[in-house]
Amino acid sequence: MAIGVYGAAARAVLLLAVAAVLVPGLGVRGGAAQQQLSERFYDGSCPGVHRVVRRVLKEAHRADPRIYASLTRLHFHDCFVQGCDGSILLDNSSSIVSEKYAKPNNNSARGYPVVDDVKAALEKACPGVVSCADILAIAAKVSVELSGGPRWRVQLGRRDGTTANITGANSLLPSPRNNLTTLQRKFAAVGLDDTDLVALSGAHTFGRAQCQFVTDRLYNFSKTGKPDPTLDGGYQALLAASCPRRGGNKTALNDLDPTTPDAFDKNYFTNLEANRGFLRSDQELFSTPGAPTAAIVDRFASSEKAFFRSFAASMIKMGNAKPLTGGQGEVRQNCRKVNGS
Numbered sequence: 001m002a003i004g005v006y007g008a009a010a011r012a013v014l015l016l017a018v019a020a021v022l023v024p025g026l027g028v029r030g031g032a033a034q035q036q037l038s039e040r041f042y043d044g045s046c047p048g049v050h051r052v053v054r055r056v057l058k059e060a061h062r063a064d065p066r067i068y069a070s071l072t073r074l075h076f077h078d079c080f081v082q083g084c085d086g087s088i089l090l091d092n093s094s095s096i097v098s099e100k101y102a103k104p105n106n107n108s109a110r111g112y113p114v115v116d117d118v119k120a121a122l123e124k125a126c127p128g129v130v131s132c133a134d135i136l137a138i139a140a141k142v143s144v145e146l147s148g149g150p151r152w153r154v155q156l157g158r159r160d161g162t163t164a165n166i167t168g169a170n171s172l173l174p175s176p177r178n179n180l181t182t183l184q185r186k187f188a189a190v191g192l193d194d195t196d197l198v199a200l201s202g203a204h205t206f207g208r209a210q211c212q213f214v215t216d217r218l219y220n221f222s223k224t225g226k227p228d229p230t231l232d233g234g235y236q237a238l239l240a241a242s243c244p245r246r247g248g249n250k251t252a253l254n255d256l257d258p259t260t261p262d263a264f265d266k267n268y269f270t271n272l273e274a275n276r277g278f279l280r281s282d283q284e285l286f287s288t289p290g291a292p293t294a295a296i297v298d299r300f301a302s303s304e305k306a307f308f309r310s311f312a313a314s315m316i317k318m319g320n321a322k323p324l325t326g327g328q329g330e331v332r333q334n335c336r337k338v339n340g341s
């Protein structure tokens, strides 16, 4: 037992997962009971899997301090579109229209070459065994841990899909301009509730975001010609310096959490309390009048332990989105291609 997140919250999720098998119809996904993921899935077939992923990620991090954030996001963008099946990793081909060019991913989602490096190292250590979907789940877990965040026992045994769905990537992934109702609806579609929405949004405690996702809030919010009233004036000025109204670079990068840009901590939530959320979708969680999520923001802002426990539990829950298991799908040899194509 490392730290507290192996405690009550995580156990409750595991119990729910077990209950879903025993009681048809109960459970976060709905639909038919499926074979469950397991934290010990590779114990016999690839016992070094965690060590290998960790080694490759640490190596990548030396050249790219942003990579831990980018990989955490990739797992999320995988899971929201036809489940955690590695579909986001597939490139264009005769049979695949890649999700990489969907609006939320195009020129935004990153880290694919590092996933390739992890896959190559794992193919050396245990050929044909570890799926690309599981690589994303492990990479997210290791990334959060190496950034000072919580640890959790990542559930494994996902198989890789043989299809992608760019339409799904465009419609199911949340947009930074979504209001709270729409965010709730998109998370509920993956079996995630308000606590999951707030906890998982806490991943914006690290990583970067482009100016184009904040310019409307800085200068012309909802076509009012004024800044977003829920944006702190000092923070507006700080962001305006990096993202000028005219002649700016819309792909210029900003820290999602300017207080501790690369550390996984609870500052995302204290930022929201100070009207210093970067995206509209961030600030909505706290500032929407009457929002049930505001109290959850306050709870996480005042207790890092509460945030870490919930984040770990919600990552496990998100990672259980419609996994392919058993004989479904395949273990890809190359994360970018369906086998034999």
Ligand code: HEM
Residues within 6 Å of the ligand: 066, 068, 069, 070, 071, 072, 073, 076, 107, 108, 109, 110, 174, 175, 176, 177, 178, 183, 200, 201, 203, 204, 206, 207, 208, 209, 210, 213, 256, 279, 281
């Ligand atoms: C609640 C709805 C969410 C919306 C609307 C949203 C939107 C965005 C946007 C627009 C960016 C900036 C991308 C860019 O500038 O290219 C971003 C970055 C990021 N998002 Fe989210 N996100 C959401 C939830 C999540 C969740 C659930 C996670 C993970 C659990 C996550 C993890 C990240 C990370 C780590 C980054 C920084 C990535 C990097 O530096 O490469 N986000 N998100």
Ligand SMILES: *[C@@H]1O[C@H](CO)[C@@H](O)[C@H](O)[C@H]1NC(C)=O
Residues within 6 Å of the ligand: 092, 097, 098, 101
């Ligand atoms: C992949 O296909 C999509 C959709 O047809 C297209 O928009 C995109 O430019 C293609 N990307 C590459 C690198 O070929």
Ligand SMILES: *[C@@H]1O[C@H](CO)[C@@H](O)[C@H](O)[C@H]1NC(C)=O
Residues within 6 Å of the ligand: 101, 102, 103, 106, 107
């Ligand atoms: C993706 O971004 C490129 C610019 O790098 C752009 O030319 C292309 O049209 C975009 N693709 C889609 C499908 O929006």
Ligand SMILES: *[C@@H]1O[C@H](CO)[C@@H](O)[C@H](O)[C@H]1NC(C)=O
Residues within 6 Å of the ligand: 165, 167, 168, 169, 171, 172
């Ligand atoms: C792709 O996703 C969309 C939106 O969820 C869905 O309506 C459609 O049926 C999916 N396509 C396939 C082939 O699964």
Ligand SMILES: *[C@@H]1O[C@H](CO)[C@@H](O)[C@H](O)[C@H]1NC(C)=O
Residues within 6 Å of the ligand: 179, 180, 181, 182
């Ligand atoms: C949220 O956005 C949706 C879609 O744009 C819209 O239909 C809805 O009225 C909005 N809800 C609120 C409370 O603003």
Ligand SMILES: *[C@@H]1O[C@H](CO)[C@@H](O)[C@H](O)[C@H]1NC(C)=O
Residues within 6 Å of the ligand: 220, 223, 224, 225, 226
């Ligand atoms: C704000 O945006 C709207 C719609 O794009 C535009 O008509 C309006 O002129 C803009 N206002 C200012 C002050 O730029």
Ligand SMILES: *[C@@H]1O[C@H](CO)[C@@H](O)[C@H](O)[C@H]1NC(C)=O
Residues within 6 Å of the ligand: 249, 250, 251, 252, 253
């Ligand atoms: C815009 O910002 C991006 C990201 O920092 C950078 O790679 C690019 O060179 C910049 N473009 C210009 C024209 O300055």
